Amino acid sequence: MSDGRHQVSRDGRDQEFRKVTLADPLVEPLLRELTHEYVTRYGPEAHQEMTRYPVDAFAEPHGVLLLLLEDGEPVAGGAYKRYDDRTAEVKRMWTHSAHRRRGLARRVLAELERTAAAVGYRRIFLSTGPRQPEARGLxxxxxxxxxxxxxxxxxxxxxxxxxxxxxxxxxxx
Known part of the structure; x- marks a missing residue:
């Protein structure tokens, strides 16, 4: 499911993955909640993480930013960027606070892996913070x-x- 292909969730909601850019207004909840989450867990200096990479780092052909939309609203998302010639690095994993514990992050991660493999990456790499046990478990x-x-x-x-x-x-x- 990518680029406008729709699926209906178990509870009857229309879902789709959409490739977007950081400038897309649909990305705003992801950026806002991730920034809040990082600052809450790691302090004010964590705000810098959200502006660390140039906008085109998450753009094709070397990167991607995916949102999972449910009835047209963003509920989860994630991105990858080029780490090296054969490795994609996952960044910006997010699930809207009202939609956690539904397996959405796992679906986003699987779609990022599929998308990265389809463009020729052979390995996926990521890092998460030590104060994010949910991410570690995922x-x-x-x-x-x-x-x-x-x-x-x-x-x-x-x-x-x-x-x-x-x-x-x-x-x-």
């Missing part, structure tokens, strides 16, 4: 390999890095 459950000692206190590690191989698919571009 990535472990989705089959990502932790690049840190999972038995250590996350607050002693710093960023928690993960990787996952991607299947070789024929590029779609």
């Amino acid at each position: 990535y472990l459950a989705a089959g990502y390999t932790p690049l840190f000692d999972v038995t250590a206190d996350p607050l002693t590690i710093g960023p928690l890095r993960f990787e996952k191989p991607l299947p070789a698919l024929l590029p779609t571009h």
